Amino acid sequence: MHPRHKTILLPCSLASAHDRVMLNLRRIRSLVMNHGILQVALDLLDLDRAVKIAQEAVEGGADWIEAGTPLIKSEGMHAVRTLRQQFPHAVIVADMKVADTGALEVEMAAKAGADVIGILADADDAVIAESVRAARLYGVKIMADLINVADPLARAQQLESFGVHIICAHVGIDQQMTGKESLNLLSTLSGQINIPLAVAGGIDASGAGDAIRNGAEIVIVGGNIVRSADVMGSTKEIRRGMNTGRGDVRRSRSKEEETHDIFMQVSAPNITDAMHRKGAMNGIVSICGTVKLVGKAVTVQTFAGDWAKPVEAIDVGMPGDVIVINNDGGTHVAPWGELATLSCIKKGISGVVIDGAVRDVDDIRALKYPVFAKSTVPNAGEPKGMGEINAEIRCCGQWVRPGDWIVGDESGVVVIPAEQAYEVARRALEIRKTEERIREEIQRGSTLAQIAHLEKWEKR
Numbered sequence: 001m002h003p004r005h006k007t008i009l010l011p012c013s014l015a016s017a018h019d020r021v022m023l024n025l026r027r028i029r030s031l032v033m034n035h036g037i038l039q040v041a042l043d044l045l046d047l048d049r050a051v052k053i054a055q056e057a058v059e060g061g062a063d064w065i066e067a068g069t070p071l072i073k074s075e076g077m078h079a080v081r082t083l084r085q086q087f088p089h090a091v092i093v094a095d096m097k098v099a100d101t102g103a104l105e106v107e108m109a110a111k112a113g114a115d116v117i118g119i120l121a122d123a124d125d126a127v128i129a130e131s132v133r134a135a136r137l138y139g140v141k142i143m144a145d146l147i148n149v150a151d152p153l154a155r156a157q158q159l160e161s162f163g164v165h166i167i168c169a170h171v172g173i174d175q176q177m178t179g180k181e182s183l184n185l186l187s188t189l190s191g192q193i194n195i196p197l198a199v200a201g202g203i204d205a206s207g208a209g210d211a212i213r214n215g216a217e218i219v220i221v222g223g224n225i226v227r228s229a230d231v232m233g234s235t236k237e238i239r240r241g242m243n244t245g246r247g248d249v250r251r252s253r254s255k256e257e258e259t260h261d262i263f264m265q266v267s268a269p270n271i272t273d274a275m276h277r278k279g280a281m282n283g284i285v286s287i288c289g290t291v292k293l294v295g296k297a298v299t300v301q302t303f304a305g306d307w308a309k310p311v312e313a314i315d316v317g318m319p320g321d322v323i324v325i326n327n328d329g330g331t332h333v334a335p336w337g338e339l340a341t342l343s344c345i346k347k348g349i350s351g352v353v354i355d356g357a358v359r360d361v362d363d364i365r366a367l368k369y370p371v372f373a374k375s376t377v378p379n380a381g382e383p384k385g386m387g388e389i390n391a392e393i394r395c396c397g398q399w400v401r402p403g404d405w406i407v408g409d410e411s412g413v414v415v416i417p418a419e420q421a422y423e424v425a426r427r428a429l430e431i432r433k434t435e436e437r438i439r440e441e442i443q444r445g446s447t448l449a450q451i452a453h454l455e456k457w458e459k460r
């Protein structure tokens, strides 16, 4: 079927409400056929905040408003009813991710005011059939979410034959943290099915342009709008990306480069939050105050200030590495000082972390070089050569293996196991985005307790 004759998505509830039915078909065709529909996914737990964010997103150009799965799980159909009341002219999507009792769940969402209802593409065929039957009965549309489907193209074509109205190429939030990309999934479906294609999962302004170029008619955006300090501005930027179809030229980066770049953007607290409060070294401080340290560990075990192995590690390390030293609990004698620091700077070593003492502090501060230690003393040990380089060591209460990531700032030092680093970095970035939105709402006058609804969510 030639794209021009594609079914234009007109949820029957549009037809059912007089003022919505007055919508100009050409405007919708233009939205769908040329620049696409922007759907804001309200993946929040608090309905009041969700409504405020939705209002800003609509002002920024969002076309459809989605009650995200977390919001529905938190507030139920009250969330859908509220969005319907607050936005009588908008298309409301209920991202139910229906897995069973298709007719019941489609009916409840339709009666609450949803125009489009999200079901799991991986649900049993009987659920799909029941959902489609209920959708026809209540005049709503079914969007099938391909999240985690083994053979997405085959399932999408099958669901099209079952009467599903929209296929959503979706990479879930946890999947994104492991590096999976929704645009890659979209590209496997583009031009292969005749019903509208939606895409969801980590979409930003750049990705939105790519999505339109890759055949998406509905672009679903959650975090890059709802966790933005400037919701309207972010929405406008994504709308602009869709209208121009121009994504930024994405410099291809290795996962290691992307991990490093993200660690440079986030704080040590963001990282420990992303690691469920794990990874933080205890009792260690930055010698030079405001610093940022990111790199992979070269570990050194030494004793009583013996500085031979620590200094030899400078020759073992590569530019960008971090030297991590266990001084066997010795906080009264230093295995490190200014000359070793100067040698690191010349080699391009990123910084030094010492479970023990450091000396020549005034000179090191003058060099503004990232050194973290437990104490400062004037005396050093002897270069006897005891200990070893690149064995697994303890450092300030944390196990550190060669190649683990080290991130340090004024809050302290965090160790991230190498095999978890990319996912931890992505999660830490999401946490930073969430905090940017909370900071904005505090600036607007809400208290942190109000924003977090602490009384409601305290662990019972």
Ligand SMILES: O=C([C@H](O)CO)[C@H](O)[C@H](O)COP(=O)(O)O
Pocket (backbone or CB within 6 Å): 041, 042, 043, 068, 069, 070, 095, 171, 172, 173, 200, 201, 202, 203, 220, 221, 222, 223, 224
């Ligand atoms: O459906 C979603 C996810 O499963 C949480 O419910 C999101 O709405 C979807 O992933 C879009 O959100 P972002 O990935 O944050 O853009």
